[in-house]
Amino acid sequence: MDRRDFITSTLTAVGSLGVSSLGITSDPQKTHALTLSFDDGFKKSFYRIAEIHENYGLRACLNVIATGHLKSFKTESKYIPQHLLGDFDDWNNLKERGHEVMPHTWEHLNLTEIPAAQAKDNIEKCLQYFTEHLSGYTSKGAVYNFAYNASTMELEDFTMTKVSAIRTGGWLVLKDSKVNAFPVKELPLRLGCRGHGPDFCDDYVEQEINSFLASDGGWLILNLHGLDEEGWGPVSAQYLDNLLKRLITVDYLMVEPTGGILQLMMQW
Numbered sequence: 001m002d003r004r005d006f007i008t009s010t011l012t013a014v015g016s017l018g019v020s021s022l023g024i025t026s027d028p029q030k031t032h033a034l035t036l037s038f039d040d041g042f043k044k045s046f047y048r049i050a051e052i053h054e055n056y057g058l059r060a061c062l063n064v065i066a067t068g069h070l071k072s073f074k075t076e077s078k079y080i081p082q083h084l085l086g087d088f089d090d091w092n093n094l095k096e097r098g099h100e101v102m103p104h105t106w107e108h109l110n111l112t113e114i115p116a117a118q119a120k121d122n123i124e125k126c127l128q129y130f131t132e133h134l135s136g137y138t139s140k141g142a143v144y145n146f147a148y149n150a151s152t153m154e155l156e157d158f159t160m161t162k163v164s165a166i167r168t169g170g171w172l173v174l175k176d177s178k179v180n181a182f183p184v185k186e187l188p189l190r191l192g193c194r195g196h197g198p199d200f201c202d203d204y205v206e207q208e209i210n211s212f213l214a215s216d217g218g219w220l221i222l223n224l225h226g227l228d229e230e231g232w233g234p235v236s237a238q239y240l241d242n243l244l245k246r247l248i249t250v251d252y253l254m255v256e257p258t259g260g261i262l263q264l265m266m267q268w
């Protein structure tokens, strides 16, 4: 091993140690997987979400907008006001702390409402931006989270040639089921999620999780945004804290970010 290889493998080992200090290890006894998938990149909320997860040794699932930190970002100013969004220094910082940061969108357009060629170009620009600005980002293991959970089969297929999984509306890919298949058998994956808004979603989350925990199992992905006053369908910080405190005591449940579950299942 030459010096460069040694440094690289040492850094990799240190990096993976850092990550494995947060999160539950893979356990074949677990029949239920839950991902709380937070979108958009509200700076204050995302640091708080990370902190709450850390209190319970968990990793947060954070999905951000490639151009959200630029003053030019103007899409959806009611629910995603630009001045509340963090930047890639924040995302690198949170990733360094062991949390998962994944691509949500280039500029938060509904890609089903623009020409397919433009939609594909937006997806490519988004993934390229992550490659260049998010430390350690690789397409292997990456999850692309469609804005508004809006996609077409064509856009999903296109994106699945570039990342390991896409997350879109559960109503599009899960049909009558509320959950994704678990354990994961092969990649790339088409994952479905659900959410509730624009008002507080604490009651919705509580109900969904309770009925999931009483079910036979699977992988439930709930799409959330900010905490308290931030974002569409916010969850209260106090509720999130109490929820995670309770969930880590459920022995048949794994609470992990989307990419984290792929990693555990594929044993990368």
Ligand SMILES: [Zn+2]
Binding pocket: 039, 040, 104, 108, 147, 148
């Ligand atoms: Zn969004």
